[in-house]
Amino acid sequence: MTKKILITGARGFFGTRFINRYKTEFNILGLGSDQLNITDNDSVAKALAKFKPDYVIHAAAIATTDFCNQHPDLAYKVNVQGAVNVANACKAHDSKLVFISTEQVFNGNPEAGPYSETDQPIPDTVYGHNKLEAEQKLLAIHEETWVLRFTWLFGLPERHTSINPNVIWNALQALLNGQVMKERSNEFRGLTYIHELIEQFPRIFNIPYGIYHTGAHNSASRYEIAQHILTELGQKARLPDILEVNDAPKTRDVRLNTTKLAHHGLQFTESKNAISQCLKEFQFR
Numbered sequence: 001m002t003k004k005i006l007i008t009g010a011r012g013f014f015g016t017r018f019i020n021r022y023k024t025e026f027n028i029l030g031l032g033s034d035q036l037n038i039t040d041n042d043s044v045a046k047a048l049a050k051f052k053p054d055y056v057i058h059a060a061a062i063a064t065t066d067f068c069n070q071h072p073d074l075a076y077k078v079n080v081q082g083a084v085n086v087a088n089a090c091k092a093h094d095s096k097l098v099f100i101s102t103e104q105v106f107n108g109n110p111e112a113g114p115y116s117e118t119d120q121p122i123p124d125t126v127y128g129h130n131k132l133e134a135e136q137k138l139l140a141i142h143e144e145t146w147v148l149r150f151t152w153l154f155g156l157p158e159r160h161t162s163i164n165p166n167v168i169w170n171a172l173q174a175l176l177n178g179q180v181m182k183e184r185s186n187e188f189r190g191l192t193y194i195h196e197l198i199e200q201f202p203r204i205f206n207i208p209y210g211i212y213h214t215g216a217h218n219s220a221s222r223y224e225i226a227q228h229i230l231t232e233l234g235q236k237a238r239l240p241d242i243l244e245v246n247d248a249p250k251t252r253d254v255r256l257n258t259t260k261l262a263h264h265g266l267q268f269t270e271s272k273n274a275i276s277q278c279l280k281e282f283q284f285r
């Protein structure tokens with residue numbers, strides 16, 4: 001029988017693309033915040049009781065770091081209490097849970113990445129603290145939980161999807177607006193092509209429960225990535241328009257070691273090549 005998936009945050013960058021990809025393979029109920037406010041415990045319980053999903057992908061969150069820092073109470077309500085509501089309902093209705101977390105749980109770690117699942121995260125933002133607390137609470141509430149710590153995702157605008165700031169889209173916007181790009185040469189993050197992630201996603205349902213670092217390896221700095229994007233776009237002449245900055249007090253390195261997931265067969269193209277692949281698919285090169 002076709003498996004049922006309930007996805008929260010269904011109108012977001014991830015949710016819209018996930019639903020477009022799998023709407024014929026799974027019976028999917030995608031709910032935006034106007035259809036299911038995850039901070040309303042009764043509504044969450046009712047939604048699961050009615051649909052009885054095999055899997056819940058909990059993608060809803062307030063994921064903007066600055067907004068969370070400015071609105072810590074609201075961020076906690078959505079990112080922690082909302083996630084707890086979802087986990088309690090999953091336990092009550094026997095649904096397996098995928099919780100989407102983030103590399104940003106490691107923002108405050110003094111040692112350099114890549115971090116593995118056994119490293120103790122030290123968040124230094126409200127968003128990072130929220131996600132780490134939610135991870136711990138969810139794993140305690142519901143045994144059948146996968147926690148996926150995503151790296152930074154990238155993709156391009158598509159029909160009936162939403163778009164978030166990301167390396168390629170930011171670069172294209174800067175080019176269109178004739179802006180100088182300020183890029184850090186002391187910042188290192190994994191950058192993952194959203195379609196490569198979504199394509200492999202259902203394999204998560206077959207691996208043991210627990211925490212997984214999820215996404216691409218990247219040895220290049222943000223500055224080097226911006227250079228790569230302009231070169232791939234055929235805009236090498238514009239390279240002087242990228243300003244190399246080192247304005248952060250220390251190197252930021254939140255890269256993830258993804259060996260654990262690779263052992264279960266989920267592997268990702270290294271970030272520079274994945275960026276080239278994305279630009280090729282959208283016929284920019």
Ligand SMILES: NC(=O)c1ccc[n+]([C@@H]2O[C@H](COP(=O)([O-])OP(=O)(O)OC[C@H]3O[C@@H](n4cnc5c(N)ncnc54)[C@H](OP(=O)(O)O)[C@@H]3O)[C@@H](O)[C@H]2O)c1
Pocket residue numbers: 008009010011012013014015031032033034036037038039058059060061062063078082100101102103149150151152153154162164
């Ligand atoms: N994008 C990335 O690079 C990245 C990296 C690491 C982790 N993540 C995590 O991955 C997940 C999906 O990210 P995304 O990029 O798709 O984020 P997104 O585009 O911001 O989508 C998140 C969705 O959450 C929904 N939401 C907010 N408050 C809600 C509430 N009270 N009740 C129900 N829904 C609510 C919003 O719904 P409405 O639009 O309907 O208001 C929004 O569409 C998030 O958990 C995020 O933290 C993302």
